[in-house]
Amino acid sequence: DGGITQSPKYLFRKEGQNVTLSCEQNLNHDAMYWYRQDPGQGLRLIYYSQIVNDFQKGDIAEGYSVSREKKESFPLTVTSAQKNPTAFYLCASSSPPRGLLNQPQHFGDGTRLSIL
Amino acid sequence: SQQGEEDPQALSIQEGENATMNCSYKTSINNLQWYRQNSGRGLVHLILIRSNEREKHSGRLRVTLDTSKKSSSLLITASRAADTASYFCAPETSGSRLTFGEGTQLTVNP
Numbered sequence: 001d002g003g004i005t006q007s008p009k010y011l012f013r014k015e016g017q018n019v020t021l022s023c024e025q026n027l028n029h030d031a032m033y034w035y036r037q038d039p040g041q042g043l044r045l046i047y048y049s050q051i052v053n054d055f056q057k058g059d060i061a062e063g064y065s066v067s068r069e070k071k072e073s074f075p076l077t078v079t080s081a082q083k084n085p086t087a088f089y090l091c092a093s094s095s096p097p098r099g100l101l102n103q104p105q106h107f108g109d110g111t112r113l114s115i116l
Numbered sequence: 117s118q119q120g121e122e123d124p125q126a127l128s129i130q131e132g133e134n135a136t137m138n139c140s141y142k143t144s145i146n147n148l149q150w151y152r153q154n155s156g157r158g159l160v161h162l163i164l165i166r167s168n169e170r171e172k173h174s175g176r177l178r179v180t181l182d183t184s185k186k187s188s189s190l191l192i193t194a195s196r197a198a199d200t201a202s203y204f205c206a207p208e209t210s211g212s213r214l215t216f217g218e219g220t221q222l223t224v225n226p
Contacts, residue, residue: 004158006158033213035216040218041218042119042204042216042217042218042219043159043204043216045213045215048213058213088156090158090159092158092159104149104161104164105159105161105214106161107158107159107160108158109156109157109158110156110157110158112156
């Protein structure tokens, strides 16, 4: 079955530690996205990538970093510079027409990150 | 990019009743999408309506779009307990990313 896999489901971070969230898709989608969701709130875009080896900052990129070395993978690193990392992180992908980002997005089931 | 605003924030109904959720936005759009999120899960795409469409159906879902009022509505007919979830609208303008509002939390009581 095609889909998006996020791992781990739960993650704990110690002070000063960087942690990496995994996102893998086998949908052959070009575009991938990372969102942050706080309790009772909507999604805020952290980073997105339209093609391999290219990515753009979203609305809340500070304290986060990404890479896109392979089409199917878009890992997110939450660095120690992100002072309030506790949230639910969602990865998504889509297959947009050239130059557009307006196709339905497919989501993984998220990673819940907490501070120890 | 622009954000949709869903209304109401929360809605509680009995099984079998219809549920209507509304979405407003500020500028012209290419299309508008609706998503559902079950607690602790990712979002699931429900329906996409283009700016030149006024109404679209998918099973028990009916979406309307009024571009003159910059608003959309999602109607779920004959609701079931399994419809309990948060519902988000995401308006899309040319060349911009999707943005999501805070959603409507729907509770369907058995």
